[in-house]
Amino acid sequence: MKFARALNIALCLVLAGIWAFIALTRPDQRRRNFRWIPQMEDPLAFETQKRFLPGAPGEAVGAAAPGTVARGFLPFPYKATPEDADRAGRELSSPLKSTPENLRSGARIFAAYCFPCHGPGGNGDGPVTRRGVPAPPSLLSGNMITMADGKIYHIISLGRGNMSAYASQLERGDRWLAILHVRALQAAAKAAKGKAK
Ligand code: HEC
Incomplete structure (x- = not known):
């Protein structure tokens, strides 16, 4: 003890x-x-994201060379305002041609991402509108037929009013594909109207 x-x-x-x-x-x-x-x-090796060697200029991760962009981070210099939507309409145009393959892909994108609200034919009668979600305007209206592809791209990317932005769900190419399908729906509606007369 x-x-x-x-x-x-x-x-x-x-x-x-x-x-x-x-x-x-x-x-x-x-x-x-x-x-x-x-x-x-204090290793001599560069440490990522850190300044190296006291007093030496720059960082281990150098600044991007002027005029370049990081992969997968293309700039989209527009704000979610009606003015910028119009500007996108003037400045942007679809990089895609309406080949049968693109049209098929566009229909697939539309069915997955737009159809629930805008409906199979773009009439604004998608299934969710029967469950209390405010119905969107028809994608076949005169306003829509004359709307520039770039402006539709802006609406898909940044949203408008009751429609939220789809930039995080749809990559850029897929947004243009969806627009191809909207145009195809408009053309089909026009053809159907012509026949009805
Ligand atoms: C969650 C429901 C919803 C989804 C999904 C949706 N939208 Fe919309 N969309 C709306 C609503 C609601 C409006 C009306 C927005 C407003 O208040 O101005 C709208 C408006 C639009 C407009 C403008 C129409 C006009 O007459 O000015 C376009 C173009 C459009 N949507 C395209 C699309 C496309 C293409 C997709 C698929 C990538 C899509 N939307 C997905 C709900 C939706």
Whole structure:
């Protein structure tokens, strides 16, 4: 029992000694104490996202060269405003041709992403409108027929009114494909009207 107490006291003294040593040898009380083999903490190799070598200019990850963009991050210099929608209509045009293959892909995209609200024929009678979601306007209206592809692209990308943005669901090419299908629906509606007369 006596021995255990003596050992406890001795260990406490050793601990107090270590604390005192650490406190007294700390050169800067605001920083971490003594560093053992600092070369291992400060490697010469570049560390990603960090400045390297004190005083050297630049970073391990260099700035992008002027006039270049990161892969997959093409700029889309438009805001979700009616003015920018009109500007997109003037400045952007579809990079796609209405080949049979593109039209098939467009129909698939439309069926997955637009049909629930806009309906199979674009009449604004999709299944969700029967469940309390406000019906969108018809995609076959005169306004829509004259609307520039770029403006539709802007609406799909950034949303408008009750329609939310689809940029995170649809990549750029898929948005243009959906527009091809909207045009195909308009052409089909026009042809059907012509026949009815
Ligand atoms: C969640 C339902 C919903 C989905 C899904 C949806 N839309 Fe819409 N869309 C709307 C609503 C609601 C409006 C009316 C927006 C407003 O308030 O101006 C609209 C408006 C539009 C307009 C403008 C119509 C006009 O007459 O000005 C276009 C073009 C359009 N949508 C295309 C699409 C396309 C293409 C897709 C598929 C990629 C799509 N939308 C998916 C609900 C939806």
